[in-house]
Amino acid sequence: MSTTYLAAIREAQAVALREDPNVFIYGQDIGKFGGAFKATKGLIDEFPNRVMDAPISEDAMVGLAIGAAIEGMRPIVEMQFADFSSIGFNQIINQAATHYWRTGVPCPITLRLPSGGTAGSGPFHSQSMEALYAHYPGLVVVTPATVEDAYSMLLESIQLDDPVIFCEHKLLYYHLKADRLPTVNLPVGKARIARSGRHATVVTYSAMLHESLKAAAMLAEDGFHVEVVDLRSVKPIDTDTILGSVARTGRLLAVGEAFPWGGVTAEVLSRVVSEGFDLLDCPPIRLNAKDTPIPYHPNLWKAHRPTADSIYAALSELVRK
Amino acid sequence: MAQGLRLLSHMLEDSRCQTPPMSTPSTVSSEKLRSTFRWMLLARTLEDRIASLYRAGGSIVGGVYLGRGQEAFSGALGACLSKKDGDIFGGLIRDMSGRLAFGEPLLDPVRAYLGSAAGPMRGRDGNIHRGRPQEGLPAMISHLGALVSVVTGMLLARRLQGKATCVGATSIGDGATSTGSFHEAVNMAAVEGLPLVVAVANNQYAYSTPTDRQYACENLVDRARGYGIQGYVVDGTDLRACLETFTEAVAAARATGKPQMVVGKLLRLAGHGEHDDASYVDPALREEPSGRDPIDVATAYFDGMEVRKWQEEALKQVAEAIAKAQNEAGPDAGHEPWLALASEHLVEGRRL
Numbered sequence: 274m275s276t277t278y279l280a281a282i283r284e285a286q287a288v289a290l291r292e293d294p295n296v297f298i299y300g301q302d303i304g305k306f307g308g309a310f311k312a313t314k315g316l317i318d319e320f321p322n323r324v325m326d327a328p329i330s331e332d333a334m335v336g337l338a339i340g341a342a343i344e345g346m347r348p349i350v351e352m353q354f355a356d357f358s359s360i361g362f363n364q365i366i367n368q369a370a371t372h373y374w375r376t377g378v379p380c381p382i383t384l385r386l387p388s389g390g391t392a393g394s395g396p397f398h399s400q401s402m403e404a405l406y407a408h409y410p411g412l413v414v415v416t417p418a419t420v421e422d423a424y425s426m427l428l429e430s431i432q433l434d435d436p437v438i439f440c441e442h443k444l445l446y447y448h449l450k451a452d453r454l455p456t457v458n459l460p461v462g463k464a465r466i467a468r469s470g471r472h473a474t475v476v477t478y479s480a481m482l483h484e485s486l487k488a489a490a491m492l493a494e495d496g497f498h499v500e501v502v503d504l505r506s507v508k509p510i511d512t513d514t515i516l517g518s519v520a521r522t523g524r525l526l527a528v529g530e531a532f533p534w535g536g537v538t539a540e541v542l543s544r545v546v547s548e549g550f551d552l553l554d555c556p557p558i559r560l561n562a563k564d565t566p567i568p569y570h571p572n573l574w575k576a577h578r579p580t581a582d583s584i585y586a587a588l589s590e591l592v593r594k
Numbered sequence: 595m596a597q598g599l600r601l602l603s604h605m606l607e608d609s610r611c612q613t614p615p616m617s618t619p620s621t622v623s624s625e626k627l628r629s630t631f632r633w634m635l636l637a638r639t640l641e642d643r644i645a646s647l648y649r650a651g652g653s654i655v656g657g658v659y660l661g662r663g664q665e666a667f668s669g670a671l672g673a674c675l676s677k678k679d680g681d682i683f684g685g686l687i688r689d690m691s692g693r694l695a696f697g698e699p700l701l702d703p704v705r706a707y708l709g710s711a712a713g714p715m716r717g718r719d720g721n722i723h724r725g726r727p728q729e730g731l732p733a734m735i736s737h738l739g740a741l742v743s744v745v746t747g748m749l750l751a752r753r754l755q756g757k758a759t760c761v762g763a764t765s766i767g768d769g770a771t772s773t774g775s776f777h778e779a780v781n782m783a784a785v786e787g788l789p790l791v792v793a794v795a796n797n798q799y800a801y802s803t804p805t806d807r808q809y810a811c812e813n814l815v816d817r818a819r820g821y822g823i824q825g826y827v828v829d830g831t832d833l834r835a836c837l838e839t840f841t842e843a844v845a846a847a848r849a850t851g852k853p854q855m856v857v858g859k860l861l862r863l864a865g866h867g868e869h870d871d872a873s874y875v876d877p878a879l880r881e882e883p884s885g886r887d888p889i890d891v892a893t894a895y896f897d898g899m900e901v902r903k904w905q906e907e908a909l910k911q912v913a914e915a916i917a918k919a920q921n922e923a924g925p926d927a928g929h930e931p932w933l934a935l936a937s938e939h940l941v942e943g944r945r946l
């Protein structure tokens with residue numbers, strides 16, 4: 274029996290609801306309907322009082338979760354799409370993120386953001402918002418790329434005493450599969466070497482892990498062995514694992530699906546350049562989406578985001594520098 | 595059960611406020627009734643065709659969201675505005691009929707759905723997310739409620755530019771009335787004194803969520819009183835009633851320069867999108883007056899032979915538009931300039 278990334282997210286919530294009576298889920302269409310993506314399918318049957326349909330009120334949804342968390346609950350909020358979390362932005366970055374620091378009272382909320390691009394989804398159902406949230410002190414931002422991580426990191430996020438932005442990638446929901454769910458896994462904050470190599474390091478996360486792994490396999494046919502680091506969480510970011518890899522390879526490419534200005538890939542480069550400049554054999558490079566909103570038409574969308582081919586092209590240059 | 599009671603009380607509320615009973619002579623000319631009905635037919639014909647293309651697969655880009663069941667309410671609003679005189683129609687997800695009646699070219703939705711680069715959105719955006727902002731048709735974003743203040747701002751500009759008699763209308767679903775954006779914008783238009791007509795299409799569901807998880811007031815029109823604006827309730831399935839109410843509301847906005855809120859009771863006669871089988875919709879709702887198909891209701895106003903002729907014309911128009919757009923190329927990434935700024939010299943990585 275195999276489990277999908279989406280089923281892992283559902284299962285983690287079921288386990289959390291079962292194990293802790295303080296956990297509840299709030300979001301649009303998540304009750305009987307089971308959510309726009311079915312990530313809460315059936316949960317309301319087992320927990321009729323702790324899976325609640327919300328009005329279309331993202332600002333108040335986050336505010337409500339914060340209030341409940343202050344009182345000892347552990348709310349999970351499902352945004353129907355990550356893009357709509359912008360409506361809850363004020364509550365997230367000003368109320369939730371500052372709460373522990375200002376009052377000493379923690380704010381353990383988990384915000385699930387169905388993130389990232391899929392063909393034909395357009396500018397408002399495709400965004401990757403991790404960098405925005407990571408910018409603010411007081412938030413943990415995670416970006417699982419595997420079924421195992423989706424499961425264990427969601428469970429851990431719910432248990433953490435801080436607000437967690439859980440960026441789950443919609444492109445991975447249905448076709449990413451694992452044989453079983455893990456009982457132990459790396460904790461939030463630790464990156465993972467997804468593929469070892471000695472000629473160059475790719476640092477990436479979320480759906481771009483899979484594009485990068487494909488590109489690494491293509492390079493292996495050319496005789497180059499690329500190491501791929503999956504960040505898993507973008508805040509905190511595991512600088513040690515990144516530097517360890519660059520120390521082995523001397524070459525760095527950071528790949529992200531988000532917009533190019535600032536963001537996770539820029540953060541990776543700035544850390545390596547300032548803390549590990551001597552490890553580099555040549556200038557590090559970044560690959561991101563283009564600096565326009567995310568296009569609707571697949572012809573444009575495919576060219577807007579990095580793909581295995583564009584990563585392969587960038588790496589081919591990098592390993593020959 | 596609780597839901598059933600709520601609906602009943604809504605119906606009572608609705609019948610109390612219903613705009614003119616059939617005995618009074620209608621304020622709507624038979625010409626207006628006819629022309630608006632033809633826009634409804636065109637919208638339904640087009641959407642049926644788009645839906646079947648979607649099911650067949652291969653030609654529609656992205657999702658499909660239909661206005662089935664809302665053609666009378668939407669079309670009447672579009673038909674009561676005057677594009678050439680500078681009115682504004684901020685169409686939303688279920689406004690095919692209203693957009694066409696207001697003056698959106700038929701090719702616009704066809705091109706948007708088929709992903710033609712020749713459409714106004716050039717493949718960058720699509721389906722319902724389309725517009726011609728320079729012609730009074732702002733292009734909605736997905737974030738619900740966000741367009742109400744934008745139309746309000748367009749009206750403010752009209753006033754500042756000496757065109758104070760222009761009316762701006764936009765629609766909103768029952769679900770989207772729960773957004774802060776909706777509340778902020780209606781309140782703002784009221785405070786600012788701008789001729790905004792907000793058409794609340796209460797189709798009883800927001801995706802799968804029934805209205806009792808959306809609001810706790812008796813009828814959404816009660817909110818109008820809270821904002822200090824005029825409210826109207828109308829049977830959203832009846833074209834004649836919709837035209838009468840919107841004629842009155844638009845005229846009041848134009849005359850007083852104040853916002854008006856029209857709440858139409860109807861039922862979404864489709865899935866949320868065509869991916870959705872809507873199995874959560876209580877079938878009993880179809881049997882209620884608000885569950886009537888507005889096309890059927892309006893058909894009864896006309897001669898059957900004539901209706902059939904109009905239907906055939908609509909089919910022909912739709913077939914022509916689809917054939918044209920199907921021959922047009924999609925956007926070419928190689929020729930896409932990837933410019934998000936009007937100030938081209940400020941676009942990073944660009945040497946001019």
Ligand SMILES: Cc1ncc(C[n+]2csc(CCOP(=O)(O)OP(=O)(O)O)c2C)c(N)n1
Pocket residue numbers: 301329331353357360687688736737738766767768769770771773797799800801862866
């Ligand atoms: C701010 C925001 N949150 C969530 C969504 C996702 N969403 C799209 S349509 C919809 C339901 C809208 O219901 P309603 O306003 O009643 O309009 P209807 O679809 O019934 O016409 C939801 C939740 C969104 N578009 N914007």
Ligand SMILES: [Mg+2]
Pocket residue numbers: 767768769795796797798799800801
């Ligand atoms: Mg609705």
